[in-house]
Amino acid sequence: MIASVRGPVQHVGLDSVIVEVGGVGLLVHTTPGTAADLRRGSQATLATSLVVREESLTLYGFADADERALFEQVQTVSGVGPRLALAMLAVHPPDVLRGAISGGDLATLTKVPGIGKKGAERIVLELRDKVVAGEASPGTPARAAGREPWRSQVGEALVGLGWSAKQADDAVEAVAGQAGDGGDVSGLLRAALRELGR
Structure with missing residues (x-):
């Protein structure tokens, strides 16, 4: 099993990144929040889980x-x-x-x-009996601030998660006041998801 990957980020998508490991670009599927924290050319370290299917090997990556x-x-x-x-x-x-x-x-x-x-x-x-509430790992890394254009990134991430374009647009507008200078994409995405959950 591939338990983690570390290397320069070659590409950042809405819900995936490509990380170069030993000269090979690995496609890693992530949450939109994790992808938003990474920048092309920066070093990334992701905890990973390899899902093996008859027709594919798919790598999923996580912040911790x-x-x-x-x-x-x-x-x-x-x-x-x-x-x-x-x-x-x-x-x-x-x-x-x-x-x-x-x-x-x-x-x-x-x-x-x-x-x-x-x-x-x-x-x-x-x-119910297998999970413990509040079992978060100590030392979880803080999310990095996102950059413009945060509106399209948040909106596309919401549509990718299954909401309609109208619902996504309404949620983006609802959290626009929290954007500040440039906007923290992962924070705004979480705020938009809370808005949609009301």
């Missing part, structure tokens, strides 16, 4: 090992694959997800596109 651990844990639930597990981490940080699972908070879980009431109940039923 805590996110990776939860990503792998939620996939033990029937019907939860890597894309849905990544969407869960895109909408909620690990400590919020663990709290929702251990507390049976279905409303929080169903804010994730692709998780309905039955899916949320199944996740709670199968993982």
Whole structure:
């Protein structure tokens, strides 16, 4: 298993990055918040999880090992694959997800596109006794500030997570006052996700 990658960032997409490792560019799928923290040409260190399928090898990357651990844990639930597990981490940080699972908070879980009431109940039923609320890793790195154009980055990330363009635009407008000089893309994305969850 590839547990981590480190190297210069060659490309940053909405929900993926390419990191050069030993002369090879590895495509790493991430949450929009993690991708927004990385810059082309900068050094990146990501905790990773390799998902092996008959027709593909797909690498998923995370800001820290805590996110990776939860990503792998939620996939033990029937019907939860890597894309849905990544969407869960895109909408909620690990400590919020663990709290929702251990507390049976279905409303929080169903804010994730692709998780309905039955899916949320199944996740709670199968993982309630396996997760500990507030189990965030110490020393989690602080998110770096994003740069313009934050509006399109946040809007495209929301559409990529399953909301309509109209919902994404409304959420972007709702958090525009928090942008300040240039805007922290990952912070604004989290604020927009909270706005959509109301």
